[in-house]
Amino acid sequence: MELWLNAVADVLTITNLSIILFGTLFGIIMGCLPGMSSTMSVAIIIPFTFTMDxxxxxxxxxxxxxxxxxxxxxxxxxxxxxxxxxxxxxxxDGYPLSQQGETGKVLGVSAVASGLGGIISAIILSTTAPFLADQALRFGAAEYFAVAIFGISVVSSLGGKNPIKGLIAGAFGVLIATVGLDPIVGYPRYTMGLPELNGGFSLIPVLIGLFSASQSFMLIKSVGQEKKQTVKDVSSHSRPSFGEIFKLLPNISRSSLIGTFIGIIPGIGGDPAAFVAYNEAVRWSKRPDQFGKGEIGGVAAPEAANNAVTGGALIPLLTLGIPGNTVTAILIGGLLIHGLRPGPMLFEENGDVVYALFFSLMITNILFMAFGLAFTKYFAAVLKVPAVILGPIILMLSIVGAFAIQNSYFDIWVMLAFGVIGYIFRQLNVPTTPIVLAIILGPIAEESFRQALLQSGGELTIFMTRPITAVFLLLAVISFFTPFVRNYIQNNKGKKADTQA
Amino acid sequence: MRSYNFIFSGIIIILALTFYFWGNAFSADAGQWPQFFAITMLLLSVLLIVDTVIHPDREKETDEENKEIKPRIYDHKVFASVALLILYIFIMERIGFLLTTPFFLALLLWFIQYRQKGKLIAVSVGTTIGITVVFQFLLGVPIPQGLLENWF
Known part of the structure; x- marks a missing residue:
């Protein structure tokens, strides 16, 4: 209780409320812009939080x-x-409704559903995470190895149409993470005699390169190829009534629970959660035939679910140090630059920060709900900013951000190199998220694996005889092979359908 | 995507072999982990080649008219941006962010076909001043100062 009271006092200061206000506005604007992702928005801002508490x-x-x-x-x-x-x-359903002249109503429902989804998941996060962290305090090196391997195992589901590419990206990330001094014996690996590489590649320039600089190259490439799009005028349209929102509450609540649960499972993310919630909304609806043509429940469900993922994805991050998705992997960078290592000890040593985060999530969700209802027409204006301007500006922010962490020009070069790698990988349909997951979890896995072997005198059975370790390793195997099995089943179904036709 | 997959796999195999043989020079403790993943990456690259031969259309993408969309890595605008960026970082290291950035941004915008001169200058100068004011002065985040070191 004391932690909660301190959190409320911490967050409700002018400074932190201004920070939440800025973050909310910046987040909405970046989210609005097609091609900008949550990942990129967070990655580009991390270095600028360096001077904050x-x-x-x-x-x-x-x-x-x-x-x-x-x-x-x-x-x-x-x-x-x-x-x-x-x-x-x-x-x-959002676009058809907008075409039918319901723009104001649908934007309003989207804001309320997103806000409520976020709040519900924040409540679940703040009630379950401390309990889970308490359990995780008993973990030793073997358990941490298993948890890290479980986190890495999701790379097989991140490869899109070709899971092998996701795995190659993951192995590449693990190798990149081995650059620098060996964690146990201190032997320099792949440093090429460069003192700047003794500590390995700095995480933040790598993240900025992979997600922000590569995105700016994509924007630069798209210059001259954009489709002409007209943004609808939203200034004169009505808002949803209280009654309309009230009717959507069961849908929003169900979708929020779906989103939170899917968010907890590493590697799945917001888009599948939104589609699962959408399908459930269709299944529970009295007018399922209206979905896809302009049904307001078809907007409320995915919006509640994708925002509920935010709280869910923070649960494995804060309790075990395992990122639930790409953005939370980036958030680890944000924690690390302040010397905070996510995991159960974070609750013990920096409980004030964790509870302030919980409380601030609720404020953020309320704030963007209010903004969404009141100022959408101004955010809609942002959609008119052309890629030719955005690309270079993001590139400049990437350069300043990469430099800011250690005042190092070397980090700017690292950022540029990973920007080019990220751009090439995207063009080749090779996902970049596995690289980040592996860079973050690879060193944890290596260090705990070797520590566990030291403790057991080199006996590998330590990973089978400890129940939690064995369970996480089993989960890792299941999570690793699931996409391959799914592909196999889908291919077989396709072949059967072809032969029947 | 077929030919790109072969080239990509080839480069990854070379990279994996480099990591593996370089790892031979490390002490046994330090070398095992990266060498294991180098071999894994090598095997996966071979698997990608085999998979591409067996399923050449796995990643085929089509447009609205059902024509195949081929990936295009080389783009002269991106290539020019990276080349300019390399030159810019070299010069900025010596002269500083504030003095170099407006010229770099103006050149970059020109290279990527932005031809509205007034807006081009406004964006170049405005972005430089905006970043300097917000990050250097408001947030206290250092930006490369070069010749202007200790001026502010």
């Missing part, structure tokens, strides 16, 4: 995260193009 820094990053997921719905509804992948399901 830890609580303010992480509050800013999480506000950007939540608000950018909501922002994605604005372009989905107005342009038929989701601002973030998580907004893809919102397009299905």
């Amino acid at each position: 830890p609580a303010s820094g992480i509050i800013l990053l999480s506000a950007i995260y939540c608000a950018s997921v909501y922002g994605g719905s604005i372009s989905a509804i107005l342009l038929n193009t989701p601002g973030t992948p998580a907004g893809a399901a919102t397009v299905l």
Whole structure:
């Protein structure tokens, strides 16, 4: 209780409220812009939180995260193009409704559903995470190895159409993470004699390169190829009534629970959660035939679910140090620059920061709900900013951000190199998220694996005889092979359908 | 995507072999972990080649008219941006962010076909001043100062 009271006092200061306000506005604007992702928005801001106190820094990053997921719905509804992948399901009914002249109502429902989804997941996060962290305090090296391997195992589901590419990216990330001094014996590995590499590649320039610089190259490439799109005028349209919102509450609550649960499972993310919630909304609806043509429940469900993922994804991050999705992997960078290592000890040593984060998430969700109802027409204006201007500006922010962490020009070169790698990988359909997951979890896995072997005198059975370790390793095997099995089943179904036809 | 997959796999195999043989020079303790993943990456690259031969259309993407969309890595605008960026970082290291950035941004915008001169200058100068004011002065985040070191 004391931690909660301190959190409320911490967050309700002018400084932190201003930070939440800025983060919410910045997040909505970045989420609005097609092609900008929550990941990029958070990655580019991390270096600028360096001079803030830890609580303010992480509050800013999480506000950007939540608000950018909501922002994605604005372009989905107005342009038929989701601002973030998580907004893809919102397009299905959001855009038809907008075409039918219901723009104000649908934007309002999207704001309320997103806000409520976020609040419900924040409540679940703040009630379950401390309990789980308490359990995780008993973990030793073997358990941490198993948990890290479980986190890494999701790379097989991140490869898109070709899981092998996701695995190659993951192995590449693990190798990149081995550059620097060996964690146990201190032997320099792959440093090429460069003292700057003794500590390995700095995480933040790598993240900025992979997600922000590569995105700016994509924007630069798209210059001259953009489709002409007209943004609908939203200034004169009505808002949803209280009665309309009230009717949607069961749908919003169900979708929020789906989103939170899917968010907890590492590697799944916001877009599948939105589609699962959408399908459930169709199943429970009395008018399922209206979905896809302009049904308001088809907007409320994915919006509640994709924002509920935000709280769910923070549960494995804060309790075990395992990122639930790409954005939370980036958030680890935000915690690390303040010397905070996510995991159960975070609750013991920095409980004030964690509870301030919990409380700030609720404020952020309320704030963007209010903004969404009141000022959407101004956010819609952002959609008119052309890629030719955005690309270079993001590139400049990437350079300043990479430099700011250690005042190091070397980090700017690292950022540029990973920017080019990220751009090439995207063009080749090779996902970049596995690289980040592996860079973060690879060193934890290596260090705990070797420590566990030292403790057991080199006996590998230590990973089988400890129950929690064995369970996590089993989960890792299941999570690793699931996409391959799914592909196999789908291929077989396709072949059967072909032969029957 | 077929030919790109072969080239990509080839580069990854070379990279994996480099990591593996370089790892031979480390002490046994330090080398085992990266060498294990180097071999894994090598095997996966071979698997990608085999998979591409067996399923050449796995990643085929089509447009609205059902025509195949081929990936295009080389783009002269991106290539020019990276080349300019390399030059910019070299010069900025010596002269500083504030003095170099407006010229770099103006050149970059020009290279990527932005031809509205007034807006081009406004964006170049405005972005530089905006970043300096917000990050250096408001947030206290250092930006490369070069010749202007200790001026502010």
